[in-house]
Each structure stands twice: as structure tokens, then as C-alpha cells.
Amino acid sequence: MNQPKNYAILINNTSQTKSLVNSLLNNSVVEEFKEFHNKKGLLFSRSEIERFMDEEERHDAKILTSGISQSLKSMSSGEQKKVLLRYLLEQKPHFLVLVNPFDNLDVATQSNLKEQLLSICKTTSLVLLVSRSNDVLPITTDFFKLDGNKLFSYASPETFWKKHKQASTKFIETIPPPIKPPEVEDIRLINFKNIFVSFDGRQVLDNINWTINKGEFWQLIGPNGSGKTTLLSMITGDSHKGYGQDLTLFGQKKGSGESVWDLKKNIGYFTPAMTDKFRGYHTTENMVISGFYDSVGLYTNPSDQEKRTAAQWLKLLHLYEKTTTQFLELTTGEKRLVMVARAMVKHPPLLILDEPTAGLDDTSAALFIALVNKISQESETAIIFVSHRTEVGLEPQFHYILTMNKNGSTGKATNHANS
Numbered sequence: 001m002n003q004p005k006n007y008a009i010l011i012n013n014t015s016q017t018k019s020l021v022n023s024l025l026n027n028s029v030v031e032e033f034k035e036f037h038n039k040k041g042l043l044f045s046r047s048e049i050e051r052f053m054d055e056e057e058r059h060d061a062k063i064l065t066s067g068i069s070q071s072l073k074s075m076s077s078g079e080q081k082k083v084l085l086r087y088l089l090e091q092k093p094h095f096l097v098l099v100n101p102f103d104n105l106d107v108a109t110q111s112n113l114k115e116q117l118l119s120i121c122k123t124t125s126l127v128l129l130v131s132r133s134n135d136v137l138p139i140t141t142d143f144f145k146l147d148g149n150k151l152f153s154y155a156s157p158e159t160f161w162k163k164h165k166q167a168s169t170k171f172i173e174t175i176p177p178p179i180k181p182p183e184v185e186d187i188r189l190i191n192f193k194n195i196f197v198s199f200d201g202r203q204v205l206d207n208i209n210w211t212i213n214k215g216e217f218w219q220l221i222g223p224n225g226s227g228k229t230t231l232l233s234m235i236t237g238d239s240h241k242g243y244g245q246d247l248t249l250f251g252q253k254k255g256s257g258e259s260v261w262d263l264k265k266n267i268g269y270f271t272p273a274m275t276d277k278f279r280g281y282h283t284t285e286n287m288v289i290s291g292f293y294d295s296v297g298l299y300t301n302p303s304d305q306e307k308r309t310a311a312q313w314l315k316l317l318h319l320y321e322k323t324t325t326q327f328l329e330l331t332t333g334e335k336r337l338v339m340v341a342r343a344m345v346k347h348p349p350l351l352i353l354d355e356p357t358a359g360l361d362d363t364s365a366a367l368f369i370a371l372v373n374k375i376s377q378e379s380e381t382a383i384i385f386v387s388h389r390t391e392v393g394l395e396p397q398f399h400y401i402l403t404m405n406k407n408g409s410t411g412k413a414t415n416h417a418n419s
């Protein structure tokens with residue numbers, strides 16, 4: 001039997017990825033993939049996981065988690081991808097279309113998945129659509145770049161990059177100042193002291209000690225399922241696991257009568273899920289201004305001062321000419337820059353960026369990282385940046401590293417220079 005072909009397609013934030021994926025899966029003829037016409041193809045992507053999550057939540061249909069008591073939503077990204085892949089393979093497809101399969105996965109889980117794919121590709125064709133050149137698998141037989149809706153063939157990603165130089169990642173203007181300086185009395189923003197967390201009798205976090213001071217830049221690192229989201233949700237007030245424990249947030253001991261609102265006003269927050277499903281009609285300018293009101297999208301009349309600040313941010317981001325453009329029309333990379341500006345307009349004491357570069361192409365990720373470094377250098381806002389990738393160019397001062405053990409994850413703070 002002939003070894004199936006394996007395709008890799010480099011996409012960027014202007015590629016019409018969805019349309020190509022639909023054509024491949026719905027039996028439309030795509031010249032370069034004629035061999036798949038009338039063959040069974042299945043999709044492995046974040047959007048498929050979200051679709052199954054929706055089925056579970058709205059219709060109580062446990063499809064990926066049949067026979068498992070835990071919900072799909074409460075699983076870590078690695079766990080979710082594992083159950084999706086198992087489900088797809090059970091249906092014995094002729095080919096698999098995988099969109100950014102390695103996003104949100106830690107290094108070990110990525111290499112597990114890579115090994116699994118290397119074994120699957122002996123019998124099933126793979127069509128891998130990836131935003132990062134490093135994610136192209138070595139078994140690729142045919143490599144393309146998707147520009148808009150057109151596929152261009154290249155011998156390899158290296159040949160592509162030789163022909164196309166990376167765009168510049170420089171921001172020239174300085175970070176716009178806040179209209180009103182934030183009131184932070186305490187230099188110590190967050191203090192976890194001997195914190196333990198369990199779910200259903202299973203300990204997930206084991207004796208966490210972590211202090212974040214004003215202006216510090218942290219990268220939070222840990223394998224899938226190690227408890228990063230759990231830690232963040234204790235800071236944002238979305239988890240009650242901190243009650244009765246020694247957790248101090250912005251000068252207030254957890255459980256001392258603080259409201260979730262008290263916490264949220266101290267935090268600028270961004271995770272790609274905030275815009276991936278966002279369908280509201282708002283201009284780019286209004287999206288930035290909505291950061292003053294803690295809503296996603298603007299539902300009130302902004303002041304002149306707020307408009308001036310938004311203009312300064314858009315100039316900094318080289319997006320001033322898109323002030324009145326609908327936010328939905330921006331590229332994914334542009335949307336993420338705008339959402340960081342939205343989270344930063346008030347210069348909150350703490351900015352949380354939860355896997356903010358997932359799904360971005362190499363150039364957009366570099367631009368995003370340059371912006372975060374700049375915020376760290378030019379503002380007093382502390383930053384927690386969660387990412388599985390070694391983000392080239394990111395300049396955190398400290399790492400907080402979660403390591404998984406039998407009794408849950410332990411944490412270690414390291415100075416970036418020594419780690």
C-alpha cells in the first residue's frame with residue numbers, strides 16, 4: 001500500500017482558512033486536494049472542541065466524554081484534544097484536517113501529539129493548517145502557503161521565508177498615560193500563602209506560595225492540567241477556592257467582604273476566547289474605549305478625553321486609520337492588539353494575558369510580544385503572561401513554574417536571568 005500524502009499549509013491572519021476547511025470537508029473540489037474528493041474527512045480544531053462543549057452544556061449530549069464523569073469544559077486543553085482525537089479516529093476517516101493542533105499545548109503534550117500524528121499518518125492523510133512555521137511536521141510531502149483563498153506551493157517553509165521577509169515589529173510612540181492614575185496603596189498586589197486546591201477530592205494545587213508586586217512582569221508556565229487557569233480564576237474572583245485560605249488580593253484578604261467587582265476593577269484581562277466568539281458591531285475606537293467601562297464593546301457615549309486616549313493607543317498600534325473600521329473586520333492579529341489596548345486604557349495594577357498568542361502567525365505574534373514588553377517597560381502595571389511556547393523575544397522578569405506531582409502541582413518562582 002502506498003504511504004498517504006501529508007500536507008502542510010502555512011496560514012496567516014488574512015488567510016481564508018475557514019473557507020478552505022469547509023471546501024475540503026464538504027467535498028467541493030479543491031484542485032490541489034483532488035484525491036480527497038468524495039472521501040471522508042474530519043476536523044480537529046479548537047472550534048470543534050467548542051462545538052462539542054456547546055452540545056454538552058446546552059443539550060446535555062456527552063459525545064466526546066461519553067463514559068467519563070468530568071465535563072469537557074472543566075478538562076485541560078491537553079485532555080480535551082486527547083478525547084477529540086480519539087473520537088475522530090474511532091470513525092476511521094480517510095483524511096484528517098487539523099487546524100493549529102499544537103496551540104494551547106505544553107511542550108510534552110505537543111510532542112506526544114506529534115508522535116501520535118506521525119503514527120496516524122501511515123494510514124490516514126493529514127492536512128495540517130498551521131500559523132507557526134515550527135509546527136510543520138517533518139513528514140510533510142506537500143507544502144503550501146494560503147494567501148487569501150489561493151494556495152501557493154513551496155518546497156518547504158524555509159523556501160517560503162527566504163522569499164518573504166518578516167515585517168517590522170517596532171512601536172515608536174510611547175504608551176499613552178492613564179486619564180486618572182490608578183490607586184494602588186499596597187506594593188504587594190497578590191499573595192498566595194500555602195494555598196491548596198482540590199476538585200472532587202483530587203488535589204490539583206499543592207501548597208502554592210506566590211507574591212506579585214507592583215510593576216512586575218511574570219510568565220506563568222506549567223503543563224496542561226497543572227492548574228494555571230485555576231490560579232488565574234482565584235485572582236480574578238471567578239473561583240471560590242481561595243475562601244478560608246491565606247490569599248490576599250490587592251490588599252484585601254480573601255473572604256473579607258470584597259466583591260468580584262472590587263477585584264475586577266484592578267485587573268485588565270485578555271484571552272483569545274473573548275474575541276473569537278465576539279459578534280457585536282462596534283468600531284475599533286469604541287472597542288478600545290470600552291475598556292473604561294469594563295464591557296466588551298461600547299454601550300454609552302464616551303467623553304472627549306476617552307476618545308483622545310483611544311486615538312493615542314491606535315496611533316501607537318499603527319491602527320489609527322482603522323479608527324472607524326468595524327472591529328470584526330480587523331485581522332486576528334490586529335484584534336488582539338486592540339484588545340490589549342482595551343485592557344490597558346486605565347493602566348490597571350494587573351494585566352492578565354491568558355495564552356494571548358495562540359493561533360497567531362509568526363509575524364503577528366512577534367508584534368504582540370513587542371507590545372507586551374513595551375507595556376512592561378513603560379507602565380507600572382504588573383503582567384502575568386500565560387503561554388506554553390517559549391515565546392521568542394518575550395522579556396519577563398520572573399517565571400512562576402508549576403510542576404505536576406502526585407499530590408497536585410507545586411510552584412516555584414524564578415528570576416528570569418537564573419532560569
Ligand SMILES: Nc1ncnc2c1ncn2[C@@H]1O[C@H](COP(=O)(O)OP(=O)(O)OP(=O)(O)O)[C@@H](O)[C@H]1O
Nearest residue numbers: 074075076077078199204224225226227228229230
Ligand atoms: N471545575 C472543575 N471540576 C473538576 N476538575 C477541574 C475543574 N476545574 C479544573 N479541573 C481540573 O483541574 C486540573 C487543572 O486544570 P486547569 O484548567 O487549571 O489547568 P491548566 O494548567 O490551565 O491547563 P491548560 O494549560 O490545559 O489550560 C485539570 O486536571 C482539570 O481537569
